[in-house]
Amino acid sequence: MTEIEASNMLVAIRVRPLSQKETSVNDKDIIRVEDHLLIVLDMNDFEDRKNILHRSREQRYVFDRIFKDAANEEVFQSTVQDLIHPALSGINACVFAYGPTGSGKTYTMIGTNDDPGIAVLTIREMFKQIESDTDKIYEIKISYVEIYNEAIRDLLIPNSGYLDLRDDPIRGVVIAGVSEFSVESTDQVMSLITAGNKRRTTEATNANQTSSRSHAVFQAMISQRDRVTDTVLDVFQGKLSLIDLAGSERGTVTENRGLRLLEGSKINRSLLALANCINALGDKTKKGVFVPYRDSKLTRMLKDSLGGNCKTIMISNISPAASQFEEIVNTLKYASRAKNIKYKVQANKKLVALHITEYKNIISDLRSEIESLRSQLHTNPTIQSNPTDFGECKYHSNKIEEDIEMKKLQAEIFENFQERIQLRRALLELEEQNSLNVLEIKRRQAEVLIWKRQEELKDLPKYEEGRPLSAVPPHVRKQFKDIQMLKASTDKNNQRKEFMLVQLQENMARGTQIRSSIGTRVLIQDKRDFLELLIKSHILEQTNVELEVQLLIQEKTITDLQNLVLSQKRLLEEQGIDDGSSLWNKVDNLTPPVEESLEDVEMSEEELKLDGYDFTTPADEEEEIPIEEDEDFERSELLLATSKVSADIDNTDKEMGMMLQGRALIKKQQETESKVKAETVQPKVDLGPSPGLGLIINGKIIDDGLNNKKLSVPKAVKPAKKKGADVYRKKK
Numbered sequence: 055m056t057e058i059e060a061s062n063m064l065v066a067i068r069v070r071p072l073s074q075k076e077t078s079v080n081d082k083d084i085i086r087v088e089d090h091l092l093i094v095l096d097m098n099d100f101e102d103r104k105n106i107l108h109r110s111r112e113q114r115y116v117f118d119r120i121f122k123d124a125a126n127e128e129v130f131q132s133t134v135q136d137l138i139h140p141a142l143s144g145i146n147a148c149v150f151a152y153g154p155t156g157s158g159k160t161y162t163m164i165g166t167n168d169d170p171g172i173a174v175l176t177i178r179e180m181f182k183q184i185e186s187d188t189d190k191i192y193e194i195k196i197s198y199v200e201i202y203n204e205a206i207r208d209l210l211i212p213n214s215g216y217l218d219l220r221d222d223p224i225r226g227v228v229i230a231g232v233s234e235f236s237v238e239s240t241d242q243v244m245s246l247i248t249a250g251n252k253r254r255t256t257e258a259t260n261a262n263q264t265s266s267r268s269h270a271v272f273q274a275m276i277s278q279r280d281r282v283t284d285t286v287l288d289v290f291q292g293k294l295s296l297i298d299l300a301g302s303e304r305g306t307v308t309e310n311r312g313l314r315l316l317e318g319s320k321i322n323r324s325l326l327a328l329a330n331c332i333n334a335l336g337d338k339t340k341k342g343v344f345v346p347y348r349d350s351k352l353t354r355m356l357k358d359s360l361g362g363n364c365k366t367i368m369i370s371n372i373s374p375a376a377s378q379f380e381e382i383v384n385t386l387k388y389a390s391r392a393k394n395i396k397y398k399v400q401a402n403k404k405l406v407a408l409h410i411t412e413y414k415n416i417i418s419d420l421r422s423e424i425e426s427l428r429s430q431l432h433t434n435p436t437i438q439s440n441p442t443d444f445g446e447c448k449y450h451s452n453k454i455e456e457d458i459e460m461k462k463l464q465a466e467i468f469e470n471f472q473e474r475i476q477l478r479r480a481l482l483e484l485e486e487q488n489s490l491n492v493l494e495i496k497r498r499q500a501e502v503l504i505w506k507r508q509e510e511l512k513d514l515p516k517y518e519e520g521r522p523l524s525a526v527p528p529h530v531r532k533q534f535k536d537i538q539m540l541k542a543s544t545d546k547n548n549q550r551k552e553f554m555l556v557q558l559q560e561n562m563a564r565g566t567q568i569r570s571s572i573g574t575r576v577l578i579q580d581k582r583d584f585l586e587l588l589i590k591s592h593i594l595e596q597t598n599v600e601l602e603v604q605l606l607i608q609e610k611t612i613t614d615l616q617n618l619v620l621s622q623k624r625l626l627e628e629q630g631i632d633d634g635s636s637l638w639n640k641v642d643n644l645t646p647p648v649e650e651s652l653e654d655v656e657m658s659e660e661e662l663k664l665d666g667y668d669f670t671t672p673a674d675e676e677e678e679i680p681i682e683e684d685e686d687f688e689r690s691e692l693l694l695a696t697s698k699v700s701a702d703i704d705n706t707d708k709e710m711g712m713m714l715q716g717r718a719l720i721k722k723q724q725e726t727e728s729k730v731k732a733e734t735v736q737p738k739v740d741l742g743p744s745p746g747l748g749l750i751i752n753g754k755i756i757d758d759g760l761n762n763k764k765l766s767v768p769k770a771v772k773p774a775k776k777k778g779a780d781v782y783r784k785k786k
């Protein structure tokens with residue numbers, strides 16, 4: 055598995071001017087900028103300077119780029135301009151504007167006539183570069199959608215229905231059925247964007263007169279090839295995404311009620327999912343932890359941009375007003391975390407061997423469902439007979455009621471099926487992450503083994519013989535620390551897997567219940583059409599999964615895996631370590647030194663820098679990232695949960711068959727789990743819960759991931775410290 059040089063996400067901060075409203079109430083500007091340093095002053099420092107007991111809440115942050123009183127052109131030139139050429143050369147690029155409501159995200163992305171925003175400037179620059187490149191032919195298609203209340207709508211066509219996301223084996227996550235317009239000039243793009251913006255859902259809230267209630271995603275698909283005929287052509291395909299996120303809502307700030315409150319909680323949900331992904335990707339202590347991209351439509355769409363082969367820029371917007379202190383600090387903390395996100399070209403690589411069985415399960419599951427539907431369709435004599443027979447319909451005498459019931463059923467079936475596919479795929483991804491963790495652990499263990507071998511040749515006591523960890527070189531200590539983190543992440547992933555398995559069981563039981571209720575809920579002819587539709591959608595999904603399997607096999611990642619094992623083995627053999635017996639047994643038996651806990655032996659900043667760690671995080675980074683804990687937020691969650699429960703079908707009467715199927719599934723998963731466990735060395739240190747990664751299942755926030763306790767490692771009982779030469783006992 056070849057990895058290109060990793061680079062970090064570029065994070066820029068944009069501070070908007072004080073608004074008229076803020077100035078009119080004498081709100082103060084509390085943001086100071088000195089090059090890469092951003093200082094958030096404490097308002098109390100203005101008013102209460104004489105009170106020496108007052109503890110200042112002043113905060114300092116370091117960022118790649120900070121803009122204050124800057125025009126959009128300046129922001130563009132120092133950030134996004136550098137993405138245009140790579141995007142035209144086949145590299146994926148993404149820019150997203152993040153920040154609380156009213157902080158200037160839409161201003162940054164769209165701008166005004168006098169100060170055109172990033173989207174306009176990007177398109178202009180793109181066509182400028184295309185026109186000056188006479189050697190190549192470019193084709194550009196654009197799409198523009200919004201995610202509103204977790205539903206995707208096309209902004210380029212009027213009255214768009216809801217669109218769905220699909221996992222395309224070649225293009226990654228795609229929006230099925232989205233309109234893509236071929237464009238040849240800036241003007242064409244601009245008129246499409248303007249029309250799209252008019253269709254975007256905006257409302258006045260207390261915090262912003264034209265608050266964007268949705269996340270807007272503009273994408274340009276670029277293909278480039280040489281202007282040479284009659285030769286085999288290489289076509290490069292890049293994707294440039296520009297995303298204007300909806301603002302994070304705090305009920306207390308916006309004083310939203312009713313629909314706005316419900317809407318806000320959905321916006322928060324996808325932003326919480328985004329924050330969870332940023333936390334998982336950007337936290338150095340969370341190596342190998344499963345990234346919950348599937349928790350929201352937004353994060354599913356952003357999967358490539360956050361953790362894949364994509365150059366991404368995050369522009370975090372803030373107001374400078376003292377009244378916005380909490381929002382400013384929250385935004386800056388998330389932005390700081392995002393700075394740690396790194397990219398690797400092959401981050402989305404899949405491990406074929408470990409997936410084939412899982413995919414086969416999905417296919418056989420779909421097949422049996424199709425069979426059951428077919429037999430319902432063909433064996434039920436009442437369906438085959440008179441299509442206008444209304445005899446089976448017990449409850450609906452009137453056609454309108456019938457239509458409503460039919461639509462409700464359709465929605466239930468679709469939702470149930472989508473949810474199942476999402477859970478299944480998430481389980482696959484989780485398995486993949488754990489398998490990668492096993493590999494990463496072994497890779498590091500092999501490194502330690504090599505170091506041990508080299509040490510054996512020296513006249514020093516072995517670390518097992520009392521040599522403290524502090525005497526171990528930094529690069530080896532880093533391997534031990536990484537191993538510890540990876541094992542902790544694998545445990546955390548397994549806990550999450552258990553949650554998901556329970557959800558899957560419930561989903562399947564609900565599916566059976568919905569299907570068995572069809573006969574009593576709709577008309578005969580409708581039932582027939584309905585079942586046919588169901589069969590078609592299932593066949594489509596099955597074909598999709600089968601295609602994925604074939605592609606995975608073609609990817610030959612199995613070979614990659616074998617190559618890795620072989621090269622690792624060769625490496626060890628070269629060092630005279632592997633005697634040809636079992637390499638993996640040998641590395642699995644490797645235990646970290648017990649004389650001192652790994653946490654006790656802190657590496658110096660210099661040592662860590664040498665090992666590739668980043669120290670650009672603010673001093674208070676260790677603090678927990680606060681979440682919206684206000685009453686309104688909780689109330690809106692409750693509201694959502696209640697509406698969900700009332701829409702749910704009572705599934706207490708589970709069929710025996712489903713129970714057996716569920717048990718078989720759990721048994722299978724347990725077998726897989728014990729297999730994974732057998733391959734993984736149990737951690738010697740209890741790491742406790744890993745912080746910062748929340749859990750959203752079926753759209754419900756199970757664990758916000760931000761209230762968890764911090765990662766704590768119980769300190770090992772330290773032996774009395776030896777000094778100087780005592781530490782290095784002579785080998786006998």
Ligand SMILES: Nc1ncnc2c1ncn2[C@@H]1O[C@H](COP(=O)(O)OP(=O)(O)OP(=O)(O)O)[C@@H](O)[C@H]1O
Pocket residue numbers: 069070071073124153154155156157158159160161162262264265266267299300301302371
């Ligand atoms: N850099 C800026 N210069 C001048 N005015 C600005 C700037 N940034 C934002 N504004 C003004 O502040 C107000 C709020 O900005 P905007 O609508 O872009 O916020 P937002 O973050 O997109 O809000 P929401 O999340 O509610 O949609 C607007 O009136 C906008 O014109």
